[in-house]
Amino acid sequence: MRRRLLALLCVTGSLVSACGMLPGEHDRKTVTVWLMKDSASKEFLQRFTEDFEKTHDDLRLDIRIQEWTGIVEKVRKALEPGSGDGPDVIEVGNTQVPLYADGGRLADLTLESMRDWGKEKWLPGLAQPGKDGNKQYGVPWYAANRVVIYRKDLFEQAGIARPPRTRDEWLADTxxxxxxxxxxxxxxGQxxxxxxxxxxxxxxDLAREKDHExxxxxxxxxxxxxxxxxxxxQALxxxxxxxxxxxxxxAGVFAAxxxxxxxxxxxxxxxIVRRNPDLRGKLGFFPVPGRTAARPGTVFTGGSDLVVPENTGDQFAATAVVGALTGAKWDTELARTMNYVPNKTTLAGAVADEEGVAAMAAxxxxxxxxxHTPQWADVEADNPIKEYMTRVLQGADPATEARRASRKITESLTPDL
Incomplete structure (x- = not known):
């Protein structure tokens, strides 16, 4: 649409200066992208940049790598209104999206995600933290989660023919x-x-919202x-x-x-293998077993979403970058390159030949x-769940300790109490 409009203006002579702005004849619009260290390889980013600039000849990418240390305050500052020449796209941890969306600092990407980006197939552990009510602020990029890493030789010695698929089997095998x-x-224990x-x-749940509390x-x-x-x-x-x-x-304990x-x-x-080369070829992976064999256990999903600051100078250009990075072509390429889980359940087949990644995808x-609350960071700052777990494993009454920990979680989530 943008190119057709400019061409029409040139033909009609309504705006002669626009003729000098046709793609390929003017200075490209620079889109500044903040990505986190080690999220993508240098080679991947070079390939993506070349492809994106070839297919978007009115845009140029300026990808700047950020450190995780101190990133929260740096992003918050960049999101402030009138902060100046800040990033147009930012990679953030999936659970950080509510923190940044608070106060209307992120662009609402609901229409784009519903229309073009296959929202209904997104991994729930990435998509849900990126959403506030009916508005989508974070777009899933890649995921990683826990699996069971096991010694194939020890399983064989114990007469265990295949990895367990249910919790009961897991306990019995362990x-x-x-x-x-x-x-x-x-x-x-923690x-x-x-x-x-x-x-x-x-x-x-760890916590639930009721009547906005x-x-x-x-x-x-x-x-x-x-x-x-x-x-x-844990007792086994x-x-x-x-x-x-x-x-x-x-890793060191396992390598021993x-x-x-x-x-x-x-x-x-x-x-583990670097610490103990004798374990090379002896390690296997399986999904955390669920209550039944019908599906693996639920796991905490970590990973990253991409967000667009509300104060970006060009939301159209920013969403073009988000759409490309999270689209099937480059999301699959990233997953294969970095051993991640792709952002959609329908792309899991792209990593099926990697045992560990396939277990993650399941x-x-x-x-x-x-x-999904900005205050959850306050819970983790002095995490009462860890103390609760230790007390129970030391023999304290679980119900009593759970009530104590739940009160502390509530206090952190509602500081005015």
């Missing part, structure tokens, strides 16, 4: 593996992301069932009850050679994210 000096599973999946599978809900029967499963699974190994998966880093399983993103396998098809 119990077989938890013998002879080996840990059936290494699961740290791995609350993994716990979240068990709670969601039971129909519970958020409340912690760890004390519901469903959430308590999720915690009980976590307790039984030697994971510390008072620390999370990074203290000590579970006495652990049959961990719950982690598949990419951690590379770190879980991501119905993955979820943390509660």
């Amino acid at each position: 119990q077989k593996l938890d013998s002879g000096g080996d840990q059936g599973i290494y699961l740290a 791995d609350w992301y993994t716990l979240s999946g068990f709670i969601w599978d039971e129909g519970g 958020w409340r912690g809900t760890l004390d519901t029967p469903a959430a308590l069932r999720g915690m009980d499963f976590y307790r039984r699974l 190994g030697g994971g510390p009850v008072d620390a999370d998966e990074e203290h000590p880093p579970q 050679g006495k652990v049959a399983q961990i719950v982690a993103v598949p990419g951690l396998a590379q770190a 879980g991501a098809a119905h993955g979820r994210a943390t509660p």
